[in-house]
Amino acid sequence: MAERNVQQAQQARDELRRVVGFSAADEIEKLDRLKKAGSISDAEFIALVTPLANASSCWLIDSFSSPPTGVVK
Numbered sequence: 001m002a003e004r005n006v007q008q009a010q011q012a013r014d015e016l017r018r019v020v021g022f023s024a025a026d027e028i029e030k031l032d033r034l035k036k037a038g039s040i041s042d043a044e045f046i047a048l049v050t051p052l053a054n055a056s057s058c059w060l061i062d063s064f065s066s067p068p069t070g071v072v073k
Contacts, residue, residue: 024052 013023028049035045 027052 013025031040031045031048031052034040035042040048
């Protein structure tokens with residue numbers, strides 16, 4: 001089950017990268033490195049990460065809005 005979740009997450013990330021041209025997770029990781037290096041401030045980091053996180057979560061919500069198949073209630 002966990003392996004399937006990892007695989008689904010990777011597929012979602014790859015699809016986002018294909019559609020948008022980059023992965024929000026990749027961009028957040030780059031921004032984190034810049035913050036740790038002192039190239040950007042905490043405030044700049046938050047300002048740049050927030051739209052990425054919002055866009056990513058909206059895409060994920062749309063992607064997983066239908067219930068999974070095979071689930072028994």
